[in-house]
Amino acid sequence: MKALVLHHLNEFPSLDENYANPVPEKDELLVKLTYAALNRRDYWITQGQYPNIKLPVIMGSDGCGYIGDRRVLLYPAIGWGSNKRHQADSFQPLGMPKNGTLAEYIAVQPSYVYDAPDYLTDAEAACIGMAGLTAFRALFSRAELRGEDRVLINGVGGGVALMACQLALAAGCEVHVTSGSDEKIDLALKLGAIAGYNYKKENWHKSVIKEGIHFDVIVDSAGGPGFSNLIKIAAPGGRIVTYGGTHGALQNLNTQIIFWRQLSILGSTMGSPTEFKELLHFISKYQIRPIIDRLYHWDTTDQAFEALRDSHQFGKIVFSLQ
Ligand SMILES: NC(=O)c1ccc[n+]([C@@H]2O[C@H](COP(=O)([O-])OP(=O)(O)OC[C@H]3O[C@@H](n4cnc5c(N)ncnc54)[C@H](OP(=O)(O)O)[C@@H]3O)[C@@H](O)[C@H]2O)c1
Structure with a gap:
């Protein structure tokens, strides 16, 4: 079969046209995949910025395909375990x-x-x-999102962030976004977000404070020095969910604001199969369509990884595997 295999760090995966077909173990099912999508994790792995990397490996966590005539999509992990509060050690x-x-x-x-x-x-x-899955758990299981919440999605150009924006809008929330790109802010406004702020503008959060705006729920995957600004624009009782650290470690957190406003800073990672089922029910109920930035093919895999690296996309980077 054709497969995109990462052999070495600091290079992109390469096409192997003769990779051995997987042989299902015990009760496993063989899925013929038609499309797959990339996540920033795939890029981190190519750069060696992920724990316990073992190579070679076929990359990719997301996929849609067929078992006979049945059209299926895959839970993007294995081994969550039985505790809904957190994943088991075997989770991957x-x-x-x-x-x-x-x-x-x-x-x-x-x-x-x-x-x-x-x-x-x-x-x-x-x-x-x-x-x-990551957006759903962050919003609903961790931040306990309600329709009356005012929500800020930080870095809406991210795959998880954009999905979080779509889910929060469907839940009836007032959604604000940030992005490093004015074009992406405009696209988010077209989706239904009410306001957007460019996080590359110094002190962007001060204009938010000046307008008297505070957020009940803030969704973040950047971390870094900018996280301290998110604390300042959280409403009393606010919940700030973090699921990533793209911009590095947290710095200069103002503990006084955190305890006086009764804020919760919540870590979140992917989600359980039960949450995946709830997500599928939610997106079907509201007919949410994931946004595709661009479709790539077996002969344009490097371009797909370059696009992921450069974060120019608005929506998912998707591969046709046919
Ligand atoms: N814990 C988990 O389960 C989990 C699951 C998925 C992802 N993650 C992590 O979450 C992060 C995002 O993943 P993804 O797949 O959604 O990535 P992605 O689609 O590649 O998105 C990256 C986005 O991060 C935003 N960003 C970069 N620097 C920023 C900053 N200083 N402030 C605010 N936003 C900033 C940018 O948004 P703009 O383009 O709008 O500027 C960029 O497009 C990664 O670190 C990833 O490893 C964790």
């Missing part, structure tokens, strides 16, 4: 160390296979996995 996203979805076939346990929502194309369904 697909695509390192276990082979992932950037291939023509994958073997998975039946419990990780879900019917793809009818109204989505294969390519759209392939986008849901990691981004949707």
Whole structure:
């Protein structure tokens, strides 16, 4: 089969046209994949910025495909375990160390296979996995989002962030966004966000404070020095969910604001199969369509990884595997 295999760090994965087809173990099912989507994790792995890297590996956590006539999408990990508060030690996203979805076939346990929502194309369904699950748990399980909440999505150009924006809008929330790109802010406003701020402008948060705006829920994957500004614009009782550290370690956190405003800073990572099922129910109920930035093919895989590296996309980077 064709597969996109990472052999060495600091290079992009390469196409292997003769990779051995997976042989399903015990009750595993063989899925013929049609589309897969990238996440920043895939880029971190190529750069060696991920724990316990084992190579070679077929990359990719997200995929849509077929088992016979059944159109399915995959839970993007294995081994969550039985505790809904946190994952088990054995938890691992697909695509390192276990082979992932950037291939023509994958073997998975039946419990990780879900019917793809009818109204989505294969390519759209392939986008849901990691981004949707992470956004869903962060918003609903961790921040306990309600329709009356005012929400800030930091860095809306991110795959998870954009999905969080779509989910929060569907839940009826007033959604504000930040981005390092004015164009991406405009696109988020077209989706229904009410206001946007460019985080590259120094002291952007001060204009928010000046307007008297505070946020009940803030969703962040950047961390870094900018996180301290998010604390300043959180409403009393606010919940700030962090699921990433793209911009580095947290700095200069003002503990007085955190305790006086009764803020909660909540860590969140992906989600359980139960939450994945709830996510699929939610997106089907509101007919949410994941946004695709661009479709790539076997002969344009380097361009896809370059796009991921440079973060110019608005929406998911998707591969056709046909
Ligand atoms: N814990 C988990 O389960 C989990 C799951 C998925 C992802 N993650 C982590 O979350 C992060 C995002 O992942 P992703 O797949 O959504 O990535 P992505 O699609 O590549 O998005 C990256 C986005 O981060 C935003 N960003 C960069 N620097 C920023 C800053 N200083 N302030 C605010 N936003 C900034 C940018 O938004 P703009 O383009 O709008 O400027 C950029 O587009 C990564 O660090 C990833 O490892 C964690």
